[in-house]
Amino acid sequence: MTFTNILQLYVFILAGFVGYNIITRVPPLLHTPLMSATNAISAISIVGALVIAGAKYSLTASILGCIAVTCATINVVGGFIITDRMLRMFKSGDAPKAGEGK
Amino acid sequence: MAGLWLLLASPAAGEAGTTARTLLTQASYLAASVFFILGLKSLTKADTARRGMQQAAVGMLLAIVGTLIVEQIVEYQWILAGLVIGTVIGYPLGTRVPMTAMPQRIAISHMFGALAASLVGIAEYLHQGARLDGVTMGALGFEVLFGSLTVTGSFMAFGKLQEFLPGRPVTFPGQNAVNISVFAATLGLWIYLIIEPGAAWAFWAMTGLAFLIGISLVLPIGGADMPVVVSLLNSYAGLAASATGFAIGNTVLIIAGALDGASGFILSIIMSKAMNRSFGNVIFGAFGSAPTASAKTAAGLTVKSISAEDAAIQLGYASKVIVVPGYGMAVAQAQHTVRELAELIEKKGGEVKYAIHPVAGRMPGHMNVLLAEANVPYDRMYDMDEINEEFKDADVALVIGANDVVNPAAKTDKGSPIYGMPILNVDQAKSIIVMKRSMNAGFAGIENELFYDAKTSMLFGDAKGSLTKLVAEVKTL
Numbered sequence: 001m002t003f004t005n006i007l008q009l010y011v012f013i014l015a016g017f018v019g020y021n022i023i024t025r026v027p028p029l030l031h032t033p034l035m036s037a038t039n040a041i042s043a044i045s046i047v048g049a050l051v052i053a054g055a056k057y058s059l060t061a062s063i064l065g066c067i068a069v070t071c072a073t074i075n076v077v078g079g080f081i082i083t084d085r086m087l088r089m090f091k092s093g094d095a096p097k098a099g100e101g102k
Numbered sequence: 103m104a105g106l107w108l109l110l111a112s113p114a115a116g117e118a119g120t121t122a123r124t125l126l127t128q129a130s131y132l133a134a135s136v137f138f139i140l141g142l143k144s145l146t147k148a149d150t151a152r153r154g155m156q157q158a159a160v161g162m163l164l165a166i167v168g169t170l171i172v173e174q175i176v177e178y179q180w181i182l183a184g185l186v187i188g189t190v191i192g193y194p195l196g197t198r199v200p201m202t203a204m205p206q207r208i209a210i211s212h213m214f215g216a217l218a219a220s221l222v223g224i225a226e227y228l229h230q231g232a233r234l235d236g237v238t239m240g241a242l243g244f245e246v247l248f249g250s251l252t253v254t255g256s257f258m259a260f261g262k263l264q265e266f267l268p269g270r271p272v273t274f275p276g277q278n279a280v281n282i283s284v285f286a287a288t289l290g291l292w293i294y295l296i297i298e299p300g301a302a303w304a305f306w307a308m309t310g311l312a313f314l315i316g317i318s319l320v321l322p323i324g325g326a327d328m329p330v331v332v333s334l335l336n337s338y339a340g341l342a343a344s345a346t347g348f349a350i351g352n353t354v355l356i357i358a359g360a361l362d363g364a365s366g367f368i369l370s371i372i373m374s375k376a377m378n379r380s381f382g383n384v385i386f387g388a389f390g391s392a393p394t395a396s397a398k399t400a401a402g403l404t405v406k407s408i409s410a411e412d413a414a415i416q417l418g419y420a421s422k423v424i425v426v427p428g429y430g431m432a433v434a435q436a437q438h439t440v441r442e443l444a445e446l447i448e449k450k451g452g453e454v455k456y457a458i459h460p461v462a463g464r465m466p467g468h469m470n471v472l473l474a475e476a477n478v479p480y481d482r483m484y485d486m487d488e489i490n491e492e493f494k495d496a497d498v499a500l501v502i503g504a505n506d507v508v509n510p511a512a513k514t515d516k517g518s519p520i521y522g523m524p525i526l527n528v529d530q531a532k533s534i535i536v537m538k539r540s541m542n543a544g545f546a547g548i549e550n551e552l553f554y555d556a557k558t559s560m561l562f563g564d565a566k567g568s569l570t571k572l573v574a575e576v577k578t579l
Contacts, residue, residue: 001237002237004351005237005348008347008348008351008353008356011353011356011357011360012344012347012348012356012357012360015135015356015357015360015361016360016363016364018139018361019142019360019361019362019363019364019365020364020368022139022142022143022146022361023142023361023364023365023368024368025146026142026145026146027146027148027485028372028458028460028466028467028470028485029148029467029470029480029483029485030145030148030151030467030470031369031372031465031466031467031470032204032208032463032465032466032467032468032470032471033145033151033155033467033471034142034145034365034369034466034467035208035332035333035336035365035366035369035465035466035467036204036207036208036211037141037142037145037155037158038142038336038340038361038362038365038366039208039211039212039215039336039339039362040158040159040162041138041141041142041158041162041358041361041362042215042339042340042343042358042359042361042362043162043214043215043218044134044138044162044165044343044354044355044358044359045215045218045219045222045343045346045355045359046165046166046169046218047131047165047166047168047169047352047354047355048219048222048346048347048350048352048355049184049218049221049222050166050169050170050175050181051169051172051174051175051350052221052222052225052226052229053180053181053184054174054175054176054177054178054180054181055174055175055176056176056177057225057228057229058228058229060225060228061225061228061229062177062180063180064221064222064224064225064228065180065181065184065221065222065225066180066181066183066184067184067217067221068184068217068218068219068221068222068225069180069181069183069184069185069188069218070183070184070187070188070191071188071214071215071217071218071221072184072188072214072215072218073184073185073187073188073189073192074188074191074192074195074211074214075192075211075214075215075218076162076166076188076192077188077189077192077193077195077196078191078192078193078194078195078196078211079192079196079211080155080158080159080162080196081192081193081196081197082195082196082197082199082207083155084152084155084156084159085196085197086201086204086471086474087148087151087152087155088152089471089474089475089477090148090151090152090470090474090480091474091477091479091480092148092149092479092480092481093479093480093481093482
């Protein structure tokens with residue numbers, strides 16, 4: 001266990017706390033967009049894939065890296081687009097019917 | 103910052119130039135992490151959510167650009183190929199998939215995410231192998247283990263939701279014992295690898311077994327329980343991404359993975375609670391393998407059916423209507439007609455609210471998305487806890503294609519398989535109109551005494567057809 005490992009553990013635990021606290025406050029209304037959003041965000045593994053695909057370790061590694069970049073890109077592109085598509089649909093009823101009140 | 107750029111530009115400053123590049127990369131990761139957290143935070147409110155997620159997308163772009171300049175990257179053809187193919191596949195998956203297919207869309211994207219994490223782990227192992235220290239090997243092994251089982255597990259969930267695999271639980275005697283021993287063996291291999299990182303056979307055996315676990319984990323779980331499974335796999339995909347971060351020393355991966363892991367974990371707990379099941383029960387229970395016999399039968403009870411005309415009169419003159427949509431409504435593609443009906447009632451001075459049970463759709467929040475797509479304003483949609491107190495003031499509760507989530511047996515009948523499940527208090531409304539295709543029992547195969555209640559009228563027929571008739575009738579009032 002190096003010092004870096006310990007720091008990584010700190011980051012993981014603290015990010016977990018932040019995540020827990022934020023996500024418990026997301027209303028059930030937005031749980032599907034939440035899931036597609038976290039899915040898009042976790043496609044950040046693309047940064048690992050990019051290095052593997054471009055580092056010229058070996059041909060096998062490059063091909064595996066290329067497939068990994070493909071998979072992660074699918075989630076980055078598709079994930080953010082579909083999240084946006086969903087969120088665009090959520091409209092407040094008060095905007096067009098101003099003054100009506102709830 | 104200008105100084106750093108100068109150093110980068112000067113050919114003599116090799117060492118310092120490297121530092122500047124690393125600094126830029128790290129800055130992009132830090133920015134991405136902040137944007138991701140802000141993006142998720144924006145999801146706590148519907149009106150800030152869209153902009154927040156667009157910022158998160160910018161964060162992702164920054165991180166990608168920041169990675170492309172790291173010095174380990176010496177060739178770009180594989181990267182370019184991956185980016186192009188990924189975009190070509192990802193774009194239609196983002197723009198074309200209908201909202202009803204969202205659960206399987208999410209399931210398959212968990213597969214892609216986990217596959218990316220697993221492949222990074224495998225490639226890293228091929229590259230380093232015996233040179234790995236125990237801690238890094240532990241992280242790498244965890245990454246490949248959870249990644250691989252999420253790959254096959256998500257694919258199975260996708261198949262069940264897309265219905266090319268049987269939705270019913272597939273079970274065989276001693277299944278749990280087999281599953282547990284396979285899992286134990288896999289964990290054993292993982293521990294062995296931490297002690298002996300050079301044991302390539304153990305690495306491949308562990309990977310293979312992890313793929314198997316994913317299949318055997320999801321196979322015995324019924325279609326109705328898929329929301330929990332998809333949420334759980336969301337969590338696993340996140341943990342695999344986080345482990346990747348540990349293995350390759352990348353903080354933004356650790357953070358994003360932890361966020362994803364926490365989210366999936368919370369959602370699966372919420373879904374389990376809403377279905378009145380424990381985690382263990384969902385994973386090992388094989389619920390519904392044999393439709394459970396109901397404690398009460400419908401013998402001797404009669405239902406009261408109602409015509410569209412009479413239902414329209416009730417709805418048209420009601421001052422408060424609560425609509426309870428179920429998956430049957432989404433199957434019939436009747437959301438738009440529901441909204442049309444609601445607008446007519448509102449025009450006549452009535453108030454319309456939508457009561458949404460956590461398991462109303464096929465995944466958490468699915469029903470809200472389907473309604474939002476039909477232009478139902480989000481501030482008319484209420485969660486179970488928000489609206490349950492209001493049913494007693496409602497003149498009409500209009501139940502469309504929902505069954506188990508409004509079954510009073512969950513509160514009253516200890517012998518019922520759904521006893522204890524939180525339900526919508528539809529039975530407290532002054533009158534109830536249930537739209538249903540026929541008197542078939544619900545997904546769980548349980549008789550629903552709400553349908554025999556004296557206050558309940560049944561409007562039989564296809565949800566969309568009945569609603570269209572209702573709309574026409576209310577218009578003539």
